[in-house]
Amino acid sequence: MLKVMIIEDEPLIALNLTKILEKKGFEVTGHAGNFEDAHTLFATNIPDIILSDIKLENDESGIDVIQNLKRMSDFCVIYLTSYGDDAMIVRRSAKLVS
Secondary structure, eight states, X not given: OOEEEEEOSOHHHHHHHHHHHHHTTOXXXXXXXXXXXXXXXXXXXXXXXXXXXXXXXXXXXXXXXXXXXXXXXXXXXEEEOOOOOHHHHHHHHHHHHX
C-alpha cells in the first residue's frame, strides 16, 4: 500500500483528500498546513507520495517545503493549487528547476 502525505493549509480540503485517497486504498500518513508541521510529520513516517498545495498559510511555499524534504529522502510529488494566476504559478514553479 502506498503511503501519502498531504501538505494543505485548508483543513476541509485536507480531510476531503484523505477520504478520497483512503477510499482508493492509499494509506494517508497525515496532513500538515505549514513548513514546521510538514517536517515533523515527514520525520515520523516517510511517505511514497506527497500531495502539496503550492501556497500555504503565512505565505509559506509548498515548493520550498518539498525542496527541503527532498534533501532527507526521495518521494514522488503532486502539486495542487486553486490559483488561476498563471504568473504566480510560473514564478513559484521556477523554483523547481533552480
